Amino acid sequence: MNMEIKTVKEVCKSAKEASGGLGIMSAGQKNRILEITADKLISHTEEILAANERDMKAGREAGLGEGLLDRLSLDKKRVEAMASGIRAVASLPDPVGEITETFTRPNGLVISKVRVPMGVCGIIYEARPNVTADAFAICFKSGNACVLKGGSAAIHSNTAIAAAIKEGIRSAGADPDVLGFIESTDRESSYELMKLREYIDVLIPRGSASLINSVVENSIIPVIETGTGNCHIFVDESADPEMAVSIIVNAKTQRVGVCNACESLLVHRNISETAVPMIAKALLAHNVEIYADERARAICPNLKAASEDDWGREYLDYKISLKLVNDTDEAISHINRYSTGHSESIITKDEANAERFLREVDSACVYVNASTRFTDGGEFGFGAEIGISTQKLHARGPMGLKELTSYKYVIRGNGQIRP
Amino acid sequence: MNMEIKTVKEVCKSAKEASGGLGIMSAGQKNRILEITADKLISHTEEILAANERDMKAGREAGLGEGLLDRLSLDKKRVEAMASGIRAVASLPDPVGEITETFTRPNGLVISKVRVPMGVCGIIYEARPNVTADAFAICFKSGNACVLKGGSAAIHSNTAIAAAIKEGIRSAGADPDVLGFIESTDRESSYELMKLREYIDVLIPRGSASLINSVVENSIIPVIETGTGNCHIFVDESADPEMAVSIIVNAKTQRVGVCNACESLLVHRNISETAVPMIAKALLAHNVEIYADERARAICPNLKAASEDDWGREYLDYKISLKLVNDTDEAISHINRYSTGHSESIITKDEANAERFLREVDSACVYVNASTRFTDGGEFGFGAEIGISTQKLHARGPMGLKELTSYKYVIRGNGQIRP
Numbered sequence: 001m002n003m004e005i006k007t008v009k010e011v012c013k014s015a016k017e018a019s020g021g022l023g024i025m026s027a028g029q030k031n032r033i034l035e036i037t038a039d040k041l042i043s044h045t046e047e048i049l050a051a052n053e054r055d056m057k058a059g060r061e062a063g064l065g066e067g068l069l070d071r072l073s074l075d076k077k078r079v080e081a082m083a084s085g086i087r088a089v090a091s092l093p094d095p096v097g098e099i100t101e102t103f104t105r106p107n108g109l110v111i112s113k114v115r116v117p118m119g120v121c122g123i124i125y126e127a128r129p130n131v132t133a134d135a136f137a138i139c140f141k142s143g144n145a146c147v148l149k150g151g152s153a154a155i156h157s158n159t160a161i162a163a164a165i166k167e168g169i170r171s172a173g174a175d176p177d178v179l180g181f182i183e184s185t186d187r188e189s190s191y192e193l194m195k196l197r198e199y200i201d202v203l204i205p206r207g208s209a210s211l212i213n214s215v216v217e218n219s220i221i222p223v224i225e226t227g228t229g230n231c232h233i234f235v236d237e238s239a240d241p242e243m244a245v246s247i248i249v250n251a252k253t254q255r256v257g258v259c260n261a262c263e264s265l266l267v268h269r270n271i272s273e274t275a276v277p278m279i280a281k282a283l284l285a286h287n288v289e290i291y292a293d294e295r296a297r298a299i300c301p302n303l304k305a306a307s308e309d310d311w312g313r314e315y316l317d318y319k320i321s322l323k324l325v326n327d328t329d330e331a332i333s334h335i336n337r338y339s340t341g342h343s344e345s346i347i348t349k350d351e352a353n354a355e356r357f358l359r360e361v362d363s364a365c366v367y368v369n370a371s372t373r374f375t376d377g378g379e380f381g382f383g384a385e386i387g388i389s390t391q392k393l394h395a396r397g398p399m400g401l402k403e404l405t406s407y408k409y410v411i412r413g414n415g416q417i418r419p
Numbered sequence: 420m421n422m423e424i425k426t427v428k429e430v431c432k433s434a435k436e437a438s439g440g441l442g443i444m445s446a447g448q449k450n451r452i453l454e455i456t457a458d459k460l461i462s463h464t465e466e467i468l469a470a471n472e473r474d475m476k477a478g479r480e481a482g483l484g485e486g487l488l489d490r491l492s493l494d495k496k497r498v499e500a501m502a503s504g505i506r507a508v509a510s511l512p513d514p515v516g517e518i519t520e521t522f523t524r525p526n527g528l529v530i531s532k533v534r535v536p537m538g539v540c541g542i543i544y545e546a547r548p549n550v551t552a553d554a555f556a557i558c559f560k561s562g563n564a565c566v567l568k569g570g571s572a573a574i575h576s577n578t579a580i581a582a583a584i585k586e587g588i589r590s591a592g593a594d595p596d597v598l599g600f601i602e603s604t605d606r607e608s609s610y611e612l613m614k615l616r617e618y619i620d621v622l623i624p625r626g627s628a629s630l631i632n633s634v635v636e637n638s639i640i641p642v643i644e645t646g647t648g649n650c651h652i653f654v655d656e657s658a659d660p661e662m663a664v665s666i667i668v669n670a671k672t673q674r675v676g677v678c679n680a681c682e683s684l685l686v687h688r689n690i691s692e693t694a695v696p697m698i699a700k701a702l703l704a705h706n707v708e709i710y711a712d713e714r715a716r717a718i719c720p721n722l723k724a725a726s727e728d729d730w731g732r733e734y735l736d737y738k739i740s741l742k743l744v745n746d747t748d749e750a751i752s753h754i755n756r757y758s759t760g761h762s763e764s765i766i767t768k769d770e771a772n773a774e775r776f777l778r779e780v781d782s783a784c785v786y787v788n789a790s791t792r793f794t795d796g797g798e799f800g801f802g803a804e805i806g807i808s809t810q811k812l813h814a815r816g817p818m819g820l821k822e823l824t825s826y827k828y829v830i831r832g833n834g835q836i837r838p
Contacts, residue, residue, distance in 0.1 A: 020755065020779070020781070023781070109789060109793060202812055216639055217639050220636050222810060223641070251836075336439065359443055363827065366828070366829055367831075368832065369831070370528060370834070371835060371836045373836070373837040374835065374837060375828075392537050392538060393641040393813045393825070394641075396825050396828075406815055408783060409794075409799075409816045410785055411786045412786075413787065414789075415659075415666065416788075416790060417790045418792040
C-alpha cells in the first residue's frame with residue numbers, strides 16, 4: 001500500500017483531471033468499482049486495524065476522552081460496516097443523466113435540463129475514520145471526484161482506508177485519482193485547499209462549529225455549511241401532553257451528541273402549570289438538566305436559571321433550555337431569532353397554528369407532531385447522506401446523492417440564430 | 420424623496436428584518452405592490468431624469484467612452500421600459516410555496532419539499548441604472564428582500580430610482596426596507612457588505628470579470644458567479660457549411676459586448692480547406708478580426724496570428740480566435756480546457772458526435788446546430804433574468820425567479836419518535 005506523497009495542489013489537480021472520465025461513467029461501471037473497493041476494504045482489514053491501533057495509542061497518550069476514542073476506534077465489525085456502507089451506495093439509483101425538465105421554444109429549440117456531477121467535492125472532516133469510506137462512496141456514485149482531508153487524530157486509519165479504496169479503483173481499471181487524499185494534517189494544508197477554486201467545485205466541512213466557521217470565512221470555493229443544530233420544540237396550548245413528553249424525551253435523549261437533537265423547549269403559558277412539571281419530571285428521569293426562564297421556574301423551582309446565552313446554545317449534552325411563550329407568534333419569532341435553521345417541531349392539535357408554524361419558521365426542516373431526530377438522510381429515505389445543510393444556497397436539510405449534483409442545459413436546434 | 424442615510428450594516432439588518440414578512444406575502448399582494456412601484460417610477464420620471472443628467476454630466480467630464488455613456492443614459496422611453504419590466508415580472512407565476520415533491524415514509528411521516536425564498540439577496544453591479552429596477556422586481560417577486568449596491572457612475576440615477584420604488588412600497592402599506600439601497604459607492608462599503616453573512620443569504624455580482632473576482636475572493640456570503648463567457652463553436656466535419664456560417668456570424672456579431680457571444684471557433688481539419696475561407700469571408704465582411712493558428716493561416720494567410728493567450732480570451736469585441744482540430748475529441752478537450760463554462764455549440768449532421776459533445780462538454784449550456792446567443796432568461800422563456808451563472812453550485816445558466824429560491828422540508832406526523 002505505497003502511496004506517493006503529493007502536494008495539496010497536485011492532489012486537487014489530479015482529482016480535477018480524473019473527474020471528467022468519472023462524470024461520464026455509466027451506473028454499471030461505477031457500481032462495479034464500488035463493489036471492488038468494498039472487497040478491498042475487507043481484504044485489507046488487518047492493515048487498517050493496525051493503522052487504527054497507532055491512532056488509538058496516540059489518542060490515549062494525548063488524553064482523548066472516552067467518547068472521542070470510541071468514535072476513533074475500529075474493529076473487524078466496523079470495517080465490515082464501512083464495506084457494506086459502500087455496497088449500499090452502489091445499490092442506490094444513479095442521479096447523473098436524469099432529465100428533470102424538457103421544453104420546446106416557439107423557435108423550435110428543444111431545451112432539456114440534465115443532472116450532471118458537480119465535478120470535484122472537497123470534504124474537510126474530523127475524527128471519525130468511517131467518513132473516509134462514506135464520503136468517497138457518495139461522491140463517486142454521484143459522479144464526483146473527491147478530495148478528502150481528515151483530522152490528525154485519525155490520520156493513520158484514514159490513510160490505510162484511502163489506500164485500500166485506491167487499490168480497488170486501480171484494480172478495476174479506473175483512475176485512482178478520483179479519490180484525492182491529503183496526507184498532511186496541518187492547518188496550512190486546509191487553507192491551501194480552500195483557495196484552489198480552479199480544481200474544487202464545492203467544499204463541505206463536517207465537524208465542529210469552529211471547523212465549519214473557519215471554512216466559511218477562509219474558503220473562496222463555494223461552501224455548503226452543515227451541521228450546527230439549535231433545534232426547538234414548541235408545545236402549543238392544544239398539544240396532547242403525553243405526545244409532547246414522548247417526543248421531547250426522544251428528541252433530547254435518544255442521542256445527545258447529534259445536530260438534530262432538541263436543545264430548546266418553548267411551552268405555551270396557558271398549559272404551563274401542568275405541562276412544565278410533566279416535561280421536567282420525564283427529562284429529569286433521563287438526567288437532563290433544564291435551564292428555564294423565571295416564569296417556568298415559578299412553576300418548577302427546582303429548574304436551573306437560564307441566562308440569555310442559553311437560548312442560542314447547542315448543548316450536545318444532557319441539557320436543555322425551556323421558556324414559556326404567550327402564543328404561536330412568540331414561539332415563531334423566538335425560533336427565527338435563536339435557531340440555527342436546522343430542525344424545529346410544533347406539538348399541537350390546532351391545524352391553523354401548525355400551518356402557520358410550518359410556513360413561518362425559517363428552518364431546513366419544520367415538523368408538526370414529530371421528533372426533530374428524523375432530520376437525517378437515512379430517515380428521509382435518501383439511502384446515504386453527506387451531511388445536513390443549514391444554508392439556503394444549493395441544498396438545504398439532509399443531502400444525499402442528488403444534492404451532490406448540478407445540472408446543464410442541453411439545447412438541440414436545426415440552425416436557429418437569434419433575430 | 421428624502422431618504423435617511425444608513426450604514427451598510429443598518430441597511431442589511433433592516434432588509435433581513437423586512438424579509439420575513441415579504442417571504443410569506445401572497446402572489447396577489449406582491450403583484451399589487453410591484454404595479455404600484457411601476458406607477459411611481461413613471462410619476463417620478465422628471466426627478467429620475469434630472470438625477471441621470473447629473474450622472475451623465477459627471478461621466479462626460481470624467482471622459483467615459485460613448486458605449487458607457489449610452490448604457491448610463493436614461494430618457495422617458497427608458498424609464499417607461501423599466502416600469503414595464505416591473506409589470507412583466509408581476510405577471511410571472513409566483514415560485515414561492517410550490518410543492519416540488521411529497522413522499523410518505525414507512526413510519527407515516529409525510530414529507531413535502533416546498534419552495535421558499537432565499538431571504539435577502541445582495542446584488543453588486545456596475546454602470547446600468549435599469550438594474551436597480553430589474554433586480555428589485557425579480558428579488559421581490561421571488562419573495563426576497565434585496566440589498567443593492569451600484570457603481571459610482573450611476574449613483575444619482577440609482578438613488579432616484581430606488582427612492583421612487585421605496586415610495587411605491589411604502590404607499591402600498593408594505594415595508595420599504597425590503598429594498599435596501601447602499602448610497603455609498605466606495606470599495607470599503609462593498610467589502611463590508613461581503614462580510615455580513617448574518618443578514619445576506621446570497622450575493623450576486625453583475626459586471627466585469629474583475630468585479631466578480633473581487634467578490635468571489637472576499638465574500639464570506641455564498642456567491643453566485645455570473646457572466647464571463649469565452650463561448651466556442653465547433654464546426655464538425657459533417658456540418659452544413661451555410662448553417663455554420665449563419666450561426667457563427669450571428670453568435671459573433673449580433674451583439675459583441677455580451678457574455679453569450681462567440682469568442683472562439685474550432686474547425687474540423689477535414690473541411691478546413693473550404694470552411695475556413697467561407698467563414699473568414701463572412702466574418703471579415705462584418706469587420707471581425709480573426710486570430711488563427713498556423714494551420715488555418717496556411718489556408719488563409721490574411722488572418723492574424725493567434726498566440727496561446729487568445730484561446731482563453733473573452734474579447735467582447737469584433738474579434739474571434741480560430742483553430743483547426745483533428746476530431747470531436749480534440750474539440751471537446753480544447754473547450755473543457757479554455758472555456759469559462761458558459762455556452763458552447765457544435766455544428767454537425769453526425770448524431771453520435773453531437774451527443775458526445777452535449778455529454779462531455781462541461782458548460783452551463785451546450786448546443787447542437789444553434790447560436791450561443793440563446794443563453795438568456797428571456798430566450799429560455801423564464802420571463803426575467805437576474806444573471807447567467809457559470810458556477811455549478813445552486814444555479815447554472817440563466818437564472819430566473821425559481822433560481823432565486825431555496826426550499827424547506829415540511830414534515831407532518833402524529834407523534835412519531837425515532838426508535
